[in-house]
Amino acid sequence: MSARGSSVTIKDVARRAGVSVASVSRALNGHESVTPETRQRILGIARELRYMPHGAARSLITRRTQTIGAVLPDLYGEFFSELIRGMDLAARRGGLHLLVSSSHGSADETAHALRALQGRVDGLLVMSPHADAGLLADNLPALVPTMLMNTRVDGDYASLNVDNYAGAYAMVGHLVARGFRRIALVAGPAQNFDAEERRRGYEQALRDLLPDAVPFVVDGDFTEAAGDRAARAIRESAPDVDAIFAANDAMAVGCLFALNELGLRVPRDVALVGFDDIPMARYTTPPLTTVRVRIADLGERAMARLIARIEQPDHADAGAEVLACELVVRQSCASDGTG
Amino acid sequence: MSARGSSVTIKDVARRAGVSVASVSRALNGHESVTPETRQRILGIARELRYMPHGAARSLITRRTQTIGAVLPDLYGEFFSELIRGMDLAARRGGLHLLVSSSHGSADETAHALRALQGRVDGLLVMSPHADAGLLADNLPALVPTMLMNTRVDGDYASLNVDNYAGAYAMVGHLVARGFRRIALVAGPAQNFDAEERRRGYEQALRDLLPDAVPFVVDGDFTEAAGDRAARAIRESAPDVDAIFAANDAMAVGCLFALNELGLRVPRDVALVGFDDIPMARYTTPPLTTVRVRIADLGERAMARLIARIEQPDHADAGAEVLACELVVRQSCASDGTG
DNA sequence: GTTCATGATGAAAACGTTTACATCGCCCCC
DNA sequence: GGGGGCGATGTAAACGTTTTCATCATGAAC
Numbered sequence: 001m002s003a004r005g006s007s008v009t010i011k012d013v014a015r016r017a018g019v020s021v022a023s024v025s026r027a028l029n030g031h032e033s034v035t036p037e038t039r040q041r042i043l044g045i046a047r048e049l050r051y052m053p054h055g056a057a058r059s060l061i062t063r064r065t066q067t068i069g070a071v072l073p074d075l076y077g078e079f080f081s082e083l084i085r086g087m088d089l090a091a092r093r094g095g096l097h098l099l100v101s102s103s104h105g106s107a108d109e110t111a112h113a114l115r116a117l118q119g120r121v122d123g124l125l126v127m128s129p130h131a132d133a134g135l136l137a138d139n140l141p142a143l144v145p146t147m148l149m150n151t152r153v154d155g156d157y158a159s160l161n162v163d164n165y166a167g168a169y170a171m172v173g174h175l176v177a178r179g180f181r182r183i184a185l186v187a188g189p190a191q192n193f194d195a196e197e198r199r200r201g202y203e204q205a206l207r208d209l210l211p212d213a214v215p216f217v218v219d220g221d222f223t224e225a226a227g228d229r230a231a232r233a234i235r236e237s238a239p240d241v242d243a244i245f246a247a248n249d250a251m252a253v254g255c256l257f258a259l260n261e262l263g264l265r266v267p268r269d270v271a272l273v274g275f276d277d278i279p280m281a282r283y284t285t286p287p288l289t290t291v292r293v294r295i296a297d298l299g300e301r302a303m304a305r306l307i308a309r310i311e312q313p314d315h316a317d318a319g320a321e322v323l324a325c326e327l328v329v330r331q332s333c334a335s336d337g338t339g
Numbered sequence: 340m341s342a343r344g345s346s347v348t349i350k351d352v353a354r355r356a357g358v359s360v361a362s363v364s365r366a367l368n369g370h371e372s373v374t375p376e377t378r379q380r381i382l383g384i385a386r387e388l389r390y391m392p393h394g395a396a397r398s399l400i401t402r403r404t405q406t407i408g409a410v411l412p413d414l415y416g417e418f419f420s421e422l423i424r425g426m427d428l429a430a431r432r433g434g435l436h437l438l439v440s441s442s443h444g445s446a447d448e449t450a451h452a453l454r455a456l457q458g459r460v461d462g463l464l465v466m467s468p469h470a471d472a473g474l475l476a477d478n479l480p481a482l483v484p485t486m487l488m489n490t491r492v493d494g495d496y497a498s499l500n501v502d503n504y505a506g507a508y509a510m511v512g513h514l515v516a517r518g519f520r521r522i523a524l525v526a527g528p529a530q531n532f533d534a535e536e537r538r539r540g541y542e543q544a545l546r547d548l549l550p551d552a553v554p555f556v557v558d559g560d561f562t563e564a565a566g567d568r569a570a571r572a573i574r575e576s577a578p579d580v581d582a583i584f585a586a587n588d589a590m591a592v593g594c595l596f597a598l599n600e601l602g603l604r605v606p607r608d609v610a611l612v613g614f615d616d617i618p619m620a621r622y623t624t625p626p627l628t629t630v631r632v633r634i635a636d637l638g639e640r641a642m643a644r645l646i647a648r649i650e651q652p653d654h655a656d657a658g659a660e661v662l663a664c665e666l667v668v669r670q671s672c673a674s675d676g677t678g
Numbered sequence: 679g680t681t682c683a684t685g686a687t688g689a690a691a692a693c694g695t696t697t698a699c700a701t702c703g704c705c706c707c708c
Numbered sequence: 709g710g711g712g713g714c715g716a717t718g719t720a721a722a723c724g725t726t727t728t729c730a731t732c733a734t735g736a737a738c
Contacts, residue, residue, distance in 0.1 A: 280622070
């Protein structure tokens with residue numbers, strides 16, 4: 001029928017129904033002050049015309065977008081997959097959409113993403129382990145409720161952090177209790193808040209529990225490839241290492257792969273533990289001892305708190321919350337190798 | 340300073356700079372017809388005021404959102420993680436954002452998501468293996484460029500499908516060549532297009548290559564838990580099965596876990612193969628023989644085609660494209676068990 | 679010293695909604 | 709029968725941008 005280039009608007013519906021746009025809006029949004037017959041007629045015509053409200057126009061006037069923006073360092077791997085799942089869960093419960101944006105670990109891109117999200121989201125979930133206070137202060141839209149995750153900055157932002165320090169400390173404690181004495185850490189990327197906290201936990205635990213041991217840290221970047229390289233480097237330079245603590249599970253998986261290729265059996269020849277408890281951890285052979293982060297819960301909780309803040313801005317739950325971790329013992333670090 | 344509830348707009352900048360909003364807009368968007376000094380003054384004030392353009396308002400007038408909407412059946416697991424990564428890659432290259440929406444496998448939610456995205460996106464990437472033609476016709480915004488993925492419908496939509504049939508056929512061929520004769524299929528969810536095509540490939544290959552064999556299919560739903568259950572069911576009811584073909588890798592991982600628990604060695608006691616080649620597949624023990632889908636490529640390619648359509652609507656690349664799969668042979672189906 | 683092009687700027691319309699306010703019947707009640 | 713209340717509907721403003729068009733000054737060309 002209409003060969004016009006633009007799509008059908010509320011005006012078209014109003015014209016066809018012989019009413020004003022106000023009535024169409026009211027009918028569509030379920031206001032009560034419109035007679036049942038008019039409403040039916042309008043609804044019928046809207047359906048017939050395949051009318052769909054224009055989101056941007058609606059947002060402009062209502063100041064609501066029904067969307068939460070999530071700015072994450074990356075979208076790659078099981079960790080973020082789980083995180084997004086948790087966010088999606090809570091968002092769906094609140095009837096909200098999820099706009100994900102990856103900063104690819106770059107401060108520039110983080111800034112750009114934050115600015116671009118202004119006016120398209122009702123709230124912001126920002127995980128930027130590499131961000132500093134200035135960046136956030138400069139680029140966070142002033143009036144958009146924001147929740148920071150695993151981020152170093154804690155002015156009076158609302159935030160949610162994982163207790164990386166305690167988790168790493170507990171893991172080292174477990175290894176020591178099992179009799180391991182030469183424990184290497186495969187660290188995460190430099191400048192990364194999570195990575196730094198985990199390393200801090202490792203080092204402090206070593207100081208406390210094995211005062212004579214010297215920390216042995218090899219570099220990594222949270223990827224499987226880095227784990228692979230690290231394991232080979234450790235075997236090369238320090239074959240007496242009896243336990244490898246990878247700062248996340250992805251690297252532990254890489255280590256496991258390399259160790260297998262080197263003909264070493266885990267845990268008989270060397271113990272191996274990780275951090276995060278990604279879904280895959282229980283399916284490796286042997287299943288991986290790790291620190292459970294409840295990644296999906298983290299995303300879900302952050303989203304839920306954010307939504308609460310949006311719905312009740314007065315409550316102003318601007319606190320910093322820390323999520324406890326939990327040691328998950330599987331077969332990859334049995335001291336006697338029998339699991 | 341300003342204690343007003345609303346955030347700073349272009350008008351505030353204009354007032355402070357003593358110019359009209361038009362000039363501010365021009366300065367900010369890099370138009371040439373504004374003197375260098377005015378531009379500098381405006382830019383300075385904008386920065387000082389932390390002005391950020393309101394996305395919805397801008398979209399309303401420009402009819403561009405710089406955002407692509409992706410409606411996926413789910414956000415859970417490595418498959419979607421990889422898919423999203425590919426999309427993100429291509430989107431970023433085009434300077435676009437990604438708005439993901441999960442339909443949780445429900446037609447209602449798919450419809451709702453599609454409608455809600457009207458006016459917030461420049462293009463739509465829809466993967467709904469469960470959708471039928473009517474649903475899409477009713478709910479796809481008329482003028483929004485759309486790309487369908489792994490979806491049964493193919494009117495004159497632009498689409499991108501994985502060659503599931505050929506992949507499954509090839510896998511069965513490989514198993515037969517290796518000498519396996521009693522091959523069970525752990526199927527995907529009913530009504531799912533991908534699942535149906537893979538099953539069709541399995542059944543046809545069996546008919547062609549092992550005319551005497553009767554197909555043996557157990558139900559599954561693409562989750563690890565289903566794989567676990569299926570493997571136990573197979574061992575229970577048909578211990579003579581010598582190869583298990585899981586319709587996706589997640590279920591294969593579940594099978595592997597169950598088989599290990601049952602004390603069976605893969606591939607010595609029973610061969611196991613999957614489909615998708617998720618990143619994890621190479622890290623299981625033994626590494627998993629599977630059909631590589633190049634998931635990230637799939638997402639990237641779909642996004643790239645969509646962007647091309649948006650930028651050059653005339654070219655109208657509305658074709659149906661099929662992405663070939665590739666057999667990846669690892670150790671989980673060696674016929675002699677030595678890999 | 680006109681005329682004309684040019685380049686910088688401003689005024690205002692437009693985008694598609696929602697909603698405060700005005701209007702207009704209608705019915706009820708005195 | 710008139711006033712008051714109310715329920716249904718319409719009018720128009722508002723949201724924050726971009727962009728067309730008009731305006732105005734400036735300088736060049738004659």
